[in-house]
Amino acid sequence: MSSIDTTLSPLFAKIDELKPQFIQRLTDAVAIPSVSSDETLRPKVFAMADFLKEELAKLGADDITIKDLGIQPPPVSDPELPLPPIVLSKFGSDPNKKTVLIYGHYDVQPALLEDGWASDPFTLVEKDGKLIGRGSTDDKGPVMGWLNSLQAHKELGLELPVNIVFCFEGMEESGSIGLDTLIAQEAKKYFKEVESVCISDNYWLGTKKPVLTYGLRGCNYYQISIKGPGADLHSGIFGGVIHEPMTDLVNVMSKLVDINGNILIPGVNEMVAPVTEKEASLYKDIEFDVDELNLAAGSNTAIYQSKKDILMHRWRFPSLSLHGIEGAFSGAGAKTVIPAKVVGKFSIRTVPDMDSKKLDELVINFCNEKFKELKSPNQFTTELIHDGAYWVSDPFNNEFTAAKLATEKVWGVEPDLTREGGSIPITLTFEKELGANVLLLPMGKGDDGAHSINEKLNTPNYIEGTKTLSAYLHYFGATK
Ligand SMILES: C[C@H](N)C(=O)N[C@@H](Cc1c[nH]cn1)C(=O)O
Ligand SMILES: [Zn+2]
Numbered sequence: 044m045s046s047i048d049t050t051l052s053p054l055f056a057k058i059d060e061l062k063p064q065f066i067q068r069l070t071d072a073v074a075i076p077s078v079s080s081d082e083t084l085r086p087k088v089f090a091m092a093d094f095l096k097e098e099l100a101k102l103g104a105d106d107i108t109i110k111d112l113g114i115q116p117p118p119v120s121d122p123e124l125p126l127p128p129i130v131l132s133k134f135g136s137d138p139n140k141k142t143v144l145i146y147g148h149y150d151v152q153p154a155l156l157e158d159g160w161a162s163d164p165f166t167l168v169e170k171d172g173k174l175i176g177r178g179s180t181d182d183k184g185p186v187m188g189w190l191n192s193l194q195a196h197k198e199l200g201l202e203l204p205v206n207i208v209f210c211f212e213g214m215e216e217s218g219s220i221g222l223d224t225l226i227a228q229e230a231k232k233y234f235k236e237v238e239s240v241c242i243s244d245n246y247w248l249g250t251k252k253p254v255l256t257y258g259l260r261g262c263n264y265y266q267i268s269i270k271g272p273g274a275d276l277h278s279g280i281f282g283g284v285i286h287e288p289m290t291d292l293v294n295v296m297s298k299l300v301d302i303n304g305n306i307l308i309p310g311v312n313e314m315v316a317p318v319t320e321k322e323a324s325l326y327k328d329i330e331f332d333v334d335e336l337n338l339a340a341g342s343n344t345a346i347y348q349s350k351k352d353i354l355m356h357r358w359r360f361p362s363l364s365l366h367g368i369e370g371a372f373s374g375a376g377a378k379t380v381i382p383a384k385v386v387g388k389f390s391i392r393t394v395p396d397m398d399s400k401k402l403d404e405l406v407i408n409f410c411n412e413k414f415k416e417l418k419s420p421n422q423f424t425t426e427l428i429h430d431g432a433y434w435v436s437d438p439f440n441n442e443f444t445a446a447k448l449a450t451e452k453v454w455g456v457e458p459d460l461t462r463e464g465g466s467i468p469i470t471l472t473f474e475k476e477l478g479a480n481v482l483l484l485p486m487g488k489g490d491d492g493a494h495s496i497n498e499k500l501n502t503p504n505y506i507e508g509t510k511t512l513s514a515y516l517h518y519f520g521a522t523k
């Protein structure tokens with residue numbers, strides 16, 4: 044037995060013993076509806092920051108620093124809306140140990156029972172080996188996983204193998220506003236000793252095999268606002284005699300993408316890096332198939348049937364999704380209203396070598412052009428709400444080697460190396476500003492339903508995932 048194995052055996056046994064407390068920790072976290080995109084729930088996002096602060100204090104943090112980010116910039120309804128703080132914390136400062144920055148986010152996507160949840164989204168339910176609740180997999184489960192690991196070390200009196208710097212944010216689901224600047228400001232201060240970054244905020248590709256992730260798509264999020272009449276109107280009185288904002292909006296939005304997911308804005312696809320032969324050969328060894336995709340989607344609606352096509356369109360080609368229309372009638376029944384103002388939301392997932400600023404220009408000009416063709420007198424604007432960069436790294440550095448050992452130790456299989464279709468806007472900033480390697484070490488499975496109804500984290504993924512994160516720190520701490 045190696046000395047790491049000798050350390051990990053009692054650590055894993057302790058994690059198993061603490062399982063009920065770990066589930067309670069996640070239950071308490073999920074109970075706080077920290078939805079960053081809902082301005083009315085902003086106090087709850089602050090409550091979640093307080094919760095983390097208390098947990099970190101209980102675990103004996105050497106330092107806890109709460110960084111205020113000021114007021115949220117437009118577009119917002121409340122011009123005085125405060126941004127949630129960044130929760131920073133340190134455990135250990137041994138100059139002979141490596142220092143690992145662990146990033147996670149404490150905000151969540153919106154969730155309403157009436158969206159189709161089987162139970163209240165903010166009450167964690169354990170059913171059939173699954174922990175169901177908003178944020179269970181994205182990202183409260185993994186964040187609690189790190190805290191669980193510290194608790195297990197503390198209760199065993201086991202020294203941490205690395206110095207830890209936590210950086211938890213409350214705006215990830217809304218573009219990580221303010222965090223870029225904070226990282227740049229603290230690079231030579233709070234983050235001075237950091238030499239490596241680990242993020243657990245994505246998912247296995249499928250449901251059977253753990254993965255390590257070396258790429259993310261970026262995300263540019265836009266809104267089109269159209270304003271017409273002074274107030275919502277009766278369609279029996281005004282229908283057919285005025286230009287309706289909703290008709291204009293649906294018309295413009297329908298020109299952005301076709302039903303096979305092809306982006307119709309000229310110049311966008313031209314920015315995408317060509318596929319090399321080496322890259323094309325990478326896909327065959329990855330464990331995944333169209334059935335896994337259909338299972339995770341809960342439908343047989345795949346555009347592509349081959350593994351390679353699916354993965355390439357998830358990881359290395361851009362996509363444009365239409366998300367919703369603010370101000371449109373969306374309730375049950377048959378309300379005969381003409382909405383006075385509507386705001387259409389869509390985003391583009393970006394990939395190498397797309398230029399974010401050039402993309403904004405192409406999108407905004409295209410929308411303006413399509414609206415102009417309608418010859419409508421309504422007021423029209425398209426704007427970027429937030430953007431986050433794509434990221435691709437080397438999956439064979441020390442971080443990935445240690446994570447592979449940790450995954451094999453816990454799960455007994457070699458992990459696949461994957462990219463992620465989703466975005467974690469701050470990843471590239473950490474890499475650039477801190478000059479550190481970043482590793483993505485996911486906890487949940489591909490069918491967890493992040494951002495969807497009935498989001499879940501399988502209980503074994505939560506517990507074995509806590510072991511994997513812990514083992515990673517030990518293997519990485521031992522690298523020369
Ligand atoms: C992968 C990560 N857990 C996640 O869900 N990220 C979000 C980030 C985002 C970007 N714009 C809005 N939210 C995502 O990929 O949608
Ligand atoms: Zn997330």
Ligand SMILES: [Zn+2]
Pocket residue numbers: 152181216493494
């Ligand atoms: Zn998310």
